[in-house]
Amino acid sequence: MEIPSGVYDVLTDPRTVITGDRVQIPFELDRPRYEQVDKVLKQIGGRWDGRKNVRAHVYPFPVEEFMRACLATREFPTWQEQGWYPTPPAVVDDILAHASIHEGMSVLEPSAGTGSIAGPAAARGAVVDCVEIDERRVHVLREQGAARRVVHADFLDLDPLDCPHGYRRVLMNPPFSAALQHVTHAMGFLHDEGTLVTVLPERLMWHCDRATTEFRELIAAADGEWIKLPPNSFAPSGTQVCTVLLVVHGQAGGPLPTHGWHHSQPRQLDLFAGA
Ligand SMILES: C[S@@+](CC[C@H](N)C(=O)[O-])C[C@H]1O[C@@H](n2cnc3c(N)ncnc32)[C@H](O)[C@@H]1O
Structure with missing residues (x-):
């Protein structure tokens, strides 16, 4: 959801203190403006603590890093809005540890958000291509300049055939509402000797519906x-969802047996040339 401009002005005012688990606005606001700010801060997950020594909106998670990402895009996530939950730094470290990035390695981040994974991967020397569906986050990624390429698109519409050599690493934290589709599709972009590392909801380890069961079989085969x-790994992003990392290696002799998507869809326009 978009941060209204009046609220944005208050949150970016140099007098506003956003630190640790709280947001403190130590100056007077008129009533309508206060109500607007209060509403947004509560929608993000805070509660007002009026005690004399606090007088702040307090969060059950460290709010500083999270608020930085929100202010960069002028929006905050709701369940309805594409599942935007920036990966907290500790989880990014875990992803990168499993990815063993080295200088010049090609990396795809297919649901890149504001670059929580892509930025640190590029800082370790990877050559990173990002895909992101949301225009505001695409703008932030391009401003950051860490990625070689930022493709503004629905990742599920992109054709793995446009990426014939594949990426050495695919690193992702996809929208959990469509996690299976995103990860299955992303496997088509993986180099034979590549590795995919993704955050996923823990429920995928035990859900028994057909799609999840078939997905686990695919992962077991690989x-x-x-x-x-x-x-609480994602508490810094305001959600208590239990999460896992999934690490899958590419397979020599051809792509993993995914969904045959590439047999039925038209090719895109060379979006990944040079990957
Ligand atoms: C859980 S967030 C993770 C963001 C980023 N990967 C990170 O780790 O901070 C998921 C991101 O996927 C983006 N997204 C959702 N559907 C998408 C799609 N079909 N194609 C590309 N990006 C998508 C959302 O806009 C959101 O930024």
């Missing part, structure tokens, strides 16, 4: 590894 993340 010797994929499920690694549970500590509880």
Whole structure:
């Protein structure tokens, strides 16, 4: 949801203190403006603590990093809005540890958000291509300049055939509402000797519906590894959802047996040339 401009002005006012688990506005606002700010801060997950020594909106998670991402895009996530939950730095470190990035390695981040994974991967020397569906986040990614390419598109519409050599690493934290489709599709972009590392909801380890069961079979056939993340790993992004990392290696001799998508869809316009 978009941050109204009056609220944005207050949150970016140099007098506003956003630190640790709280947002403190130590100056007077007129009533309508206060109500607007209060509404947004509560929608993000805060509660007003009026005690004399606090007088702040307090969050059950560290709000500073999260608020920085929100202010960069002038929006904050709601469940309805594409599942935008920036990956917290500790989880990014875990992803990168499993990815063993080295200088010049090609990396795809197919649902890149504001670059929580892509930025640190590029800082380690990777050559990163990003895909992101949301225009505001695409703008932030381009401003950051960490990625070689930022493609503004629905990743599920992109054709793996436009990326014949594949990426050495695919690193992702997809929207959980369509996680299976995103990860299955992303496998088509993986180099034979590449590795995909993704954050996923823990429920995919045990849900018994057909799509999830088939997905686990696909992962088992590729010797994929499920690694549970500590509880509350995503608390800094305002959600208590239990999460895992999934690590899958590409397979020599051809792409993993995904959904045959590439047999039925038209080719795109060379979006990944040079990957
Ligand atoms: C859970 S967030 C993760 C963002 C980023 N990967 C990170 O780790 O901070 C998911 C992101 O996927 C984007 N997204 C959702 N559907 C998409 C799609 N079909 N194609 C590309 N990006 C998509 C959302 O806009 C959001 O930024």
